[in-house]
Amino acid sequence: MTVSLRCEGVSKWFGESKVLDSVDFSVEPGEIHALLGENGAGKSTLMKICSGLYRPDRGFVEVEGQKQAFGSVMDAQASGVALIHQEPRLFPDLNVMENIWIDFRGKSRGFSLKSVEKQTQDYLDELGCGVNLRERMADISVADQQLIDVASALRKDLKVLIVDEPTASLTPLEVDRLFAVLRRLKKQGVAIVFIGHRLSEILEISDRMTVLRDGQVVGSIRADQTTEDELASMMVGRNIDVADSEPYVSRGSKVLEVHNLSATGKFRDVSLEVGSGEIVGVGGLVGSGRSELLEAIFGVRKKSSGAVFINGVRIGNVLGSIKAGSGLVPEDRGRNGLVLKATLVENIILPSLRTLSLFGVRRRKRELALAEKMISELRVRTSSFGLEAGALSGGNQQKLSLAKWLAHDLNLLLIDEPTRGVDIGSKSEIHTLIRKLAARGVGVLVVSSDMRELLSLPHRILVMREGELVGSLPASEATEETVIKLASGVKVA
Amino acid sequence: MRASMREGRSLARNLARFRDVGIGGIVVAVAIAFGAVNPLFFRPENLFAILLAVGIIVVLAVGQMLVIISRQIDLSIGSTLGVAAMVTAMVGRDFPDVPTIVLVAVAVGVGALLGAFNGFLVVGAKIPAIIATLGTLAIYRGLVFIVSNNIQVNPSEVPSGVTALARVSSVGIPPIVLIGVGVVLAGWYFTRKTMTGLRLYAVGSNPEAATARGLSPLKFQFWVFVVMGALAGLGGLLYIARYSTVNPADVGSGFELQVISAVVIGGTNIFGGSGSVVGVLMGVFLVGILANGLTVIGVSGFWQSAAYGAIIIIAVVVDTLVRRQMSSGGRKEKGELDG
Amino acid sequence: MDNPKASTLASAGKFLGPFLPAVVVFLVAMVWGTLASPFFLDIPVLLLHSGRYMEIGLLALAMTLVIIHGDIDLSVASNLAFSAAMLGLVYESGASIAVASVAAIAVGTTLGLFNGFLVTVVGLPSLVVTLGTLALYRGMAQIALGDQAVTGYPDGFVGADQNLVFELIPLPLTVFIVMAVLIGFLAHRTTFGFVSLMLGKNQVATMFSGLQPKMNRLIAFALSGAMAGFAAVLITARLGSTRSNLALGFELLVVTIVVLGGTDIFGGKGTIGGTVLALFAVIAVREALAIQNVNGQIQDAVIGLILVLTIAVPVAVSRLFGRVKVSRRKALLGLEKGTTQ
């Protein structure tokens, strides 16, 4: 029985950082093969290569024995490989039928949306998706959108279905419905690759699992031969190379106080405190509302109730929080964190314009001096100040987004996924930077999905699940198992 | 919490579906208002005059709608129409016995050629559509003068076959109106019944997703300009039939404002991805009735352009509110960023 | 870390780059005009003729700022017409010409604010809003004046555009230069201008750095309205009479000049200096054609052709020679657009 999908010796570089290092991975027909690993381990990149979005720098991909030179997504689809994204990319202005049949390639005579309506309704019923075919895509929930994405893949004799982080924003009910669909496809002989985080879900749905860490395959085991703890340790790996922070010595003053803060649809009734010089970590799965919490504290997201105090001062909007000395390094550097089309200097001075100018008039010398100081202090590697932020590597961009907040007197640093997509070298530099800031009395609230970072960097760790704060434990007592269990809702032993 | 969200959305969805009917309602209301002020508004001759005017504008509006759906805009349609009308009228003048069908081919051909040049500038030379067609608006107007050497084509020189298009034909309806109806039906059929039409909406609604699904946005963006040019050429022929005087300075000038207003009033989203031929037809009628009605009830022409501007702004405000309520949060920002 | 100064040469190239099209067009036009007619190269006369274009110049200065934000204002010419009508009516009702001029600028600013309100507060696309107000303000001007004209302005005011400053520079040109320096200062030396540029490049990221986009964009529209009012005063002084069909079609020429000056139509890039150079390039082209008795429509066509070539030529050049240059530069810097999720 030939293998549905095989990757052999697949490697990939992005700039200097090697994201995949000669990975071997295969899926048989009628098998659900889970792919695990922390963020930045290379899971999504591997799947983008299998689905034809990227070309491997070395190695090759085989579908049912034929070597694939995917020029484009279309070729991958033609060979029966489909990728379902976490946020399905569909056409908001078109209705369900149109979204499914948009890339119909058969003979168009005799084909009309009417003629395939019944067939489509059967697909959807089979998938348990009770959506009206005439409804506009913009009005449909993410869960249903995923099923519609699957339906449009089913239309073309599907051999390999890759599902990337599908359960992130689904309710338990919707997760069960999705799993029922995957099991039905499995019976029909479709090979399924399931990328996910929630260990309990993975154990429940998949037959075999492969764990990726830093671009290399760490191990491949059958579901019935392993337990969550073993998986967790494989994901994390024994040699924690991140040094532990010294225990926190309270300085008495509270930098950040949050009282039952909530934002409809994102998170509810969150209360927390960050002391001066304290690093507080926030763990939890993708979609648990951590980023939205940071945005609400910082003031760029409307809060529906609750209050935020920085250094005792009540904060109304983003201007107020910045004046009170807070800074946010958001999760999506390219869209929210930095202005990629602007130069390094322009990005650095942006939040501190008021202090750098006199009666609204910019003082160029002072700006350049500050930028030079920051670039050298944070060791941002660049050939010239005139370079646009977009031309920098991931690590340097992250240092830049830190530099712009350090440029003005910072009391509270809110940082979301500090070392995601960052090369190993910059990772430790960023960690030492954060520790130095804390040592100077700055309060740090850091959201991280990188287990080792979460366990070692903060003094205290909070865990959020589906928009609620479900646990708070000092770093000394925290282990990856307890955090993962809290995050994925498995009853703590 | 999830259930309540669903009710909110279904209400918005009905609003969208009734949007086209909504404009239809406004058109009827405005017509009745004019009729009330001056019953003569409903005289057959006057309605006949409205149909003639609407006939030409709707041909251009259907083309412009396709361009806007593909996330672009064509400001040069007035001058494109001008060049097509002038070349066709000169051919008619110098070869009086040439059959009308040949003149139709000349007009549509010249228009399509100019449209192709627009397409080349936008897709080949990567010039943003608004800038490329702002350039060709002036270039093609200059072309009208060069081609005609500033000589006007007089009514007596226009072949009778062409002027017949604006006359009441045996069927009782002037061919101009029939051609207009034909273009509207073709536009409706293309956008509602063909896969290519559906893909045009897809390319305009989400270009990245369209590329991922194997469609080529560039191809659509190019051919949309060619179709727009061809329709502007056809509009040129209808212009000759209706006004029978083709003056190099006047032919087609100012059409682009009327057409874009009609398309926007007709509910076509300026950011691409959505728009219906029915809505555009209603928009064109509203513009046509306004232009005619205001003069008929004796409001001096001076009020006309003010009324135009007001209607455009009101239509866009209503459209944005409906759209915002429909997708609760809008396509642009995710969630309620406090900006 | 290598020395940042070594890269100043590259940045200088970048600095001159956007001005290149305008400078080339200016030189070609001047040479062409001089060859075409012995009367052309007469600097005092050319400067006098340039007085006619200073209304368009003022509009272009403010339009540059609006476009840097990523917006556009097509209503400037109609705003000018209505402001001029107000100037005429206020003057006719007995007020002094000074009061009437201030009234015109105030009215212009108000109309600009109305545009800004619809775009920033109600959140409508600026292209469609100003398309609407293009027709609305022109209609208001027609309602205000009908088919009458306002004349009889005081002698000192009418023909003021003919007096020379330092015996060489006509008054309107001086006014324009002063405004160019002021708005240039606002755009490139103040925090307001810097924030406008950053908003144009990425509005969300700039908001995340604590800067409010609404206020900046509103002020840009108000300034555009104020310049329309100011231009109304200039045109009334030049013509000595006011009618409702003033400045027909100015908006298209203004946008052409701003884009010719190197400003990106989608925002985030643009300089006042570029716009000033482009204005003089367009004046040179117009004068060179006028001296050869080329009529208006052909002049507009030539300007339209220049606009299209300004953008198409660099793209074509970079495509022809770019293939080698771009790939080598990328290899050097070891860069590849990574996917940093």
Next chain:
Amino acid sequence: MKRMKLGTKSPRSKFFALGASALVAVGLVGCATDASDSTDSAPAEPTTDSAEVLEIVYIPKNLGNPYFDNIVAGLQEAAPELNMTVEVVGPAQAGATDQIQYIDAAIQQQVDAILISPNDADALVPSLKRAMDAGIVVISVNSDMSAEGRDLAILPVDFTTLGDFLVELTAEVTDGAGDFAVLSATSTAPDQNVWIEGMRDVLAGGAYPDLNLVDVVYGDDAPDKSTNETNALLTRYPDLAAIVAPTTVGVAAAAQVLSASPLKGQVQVTGLGTPNEMRQYIKDGTVKAVALWDPKAQGILAAHLAAALINGTFTATPGASINVPGVGDRVVNDDTQVITGPPVTFTAENIDDFDF
């Protein structure tokens, strides 16, 4: 994103081929029929030696208007024997401020005389004054403007009596009874407004009790606007007896509407129209009569007056007279205006004798 698959040609290069062919075609169409880039200057070379060739510039209301093309024909016919070259340049739209650019260019070229058909009685005065200060002869052709802006005005016909003539013409075609409306050019056109005032005075005088002017609308000398205004008139005043258009563009548009409408013959169309444009409508009975004057004669007269003023053999003072071959003697009236001659009425009988 890597280069497209090598197999198929990349879509962009396909557009290049397609677009490039369009570019070439557009260029060809452009220059194939391109006579000269500006309206042609005097065809015949001046006969006498070129030492003191008189350079004059004529700026019509707008280009492409057949009425003004005939004035140009007259100028060019008279130019050779007056040792004169005529440059014709002007705006496309009949806008008030668009002519100024051409006046300034003429001053810059230090021409001997500027002939202009003004679009606005006041806006052009400042720049024309500069021309006169520069020693350039300024003559207003086909309509007048404020006196300080020109040395002399040449009117096609006596404006003061044209009002009577138009009313008389209206009475003729409507047998002296009924409502009639005027379809004018732009609201700012000085000649139109003078004639309409003239008509109003005549009607006020009571000479034609049963004729009354119900409305004046503006077609802006644009075919489509004039057509819309005509339709509106027919709707607003169903029992209208006649539409009188003192502009060639307006009368042609009104006639075109009526010729295609059931009201043909019931609603008369008359006014000032060129024979070539109106021949079709007079022959098919839509129009009984239109009147005009020979613009070419006005062109010849203008050329001679310009030459005389430049050479100083004639001064533009009331009472001065001049003899112009082919046109006859003309005297400057008290408003320093010269009248070309009486209007000519074209009817089915005599329209074929005229070709302009």
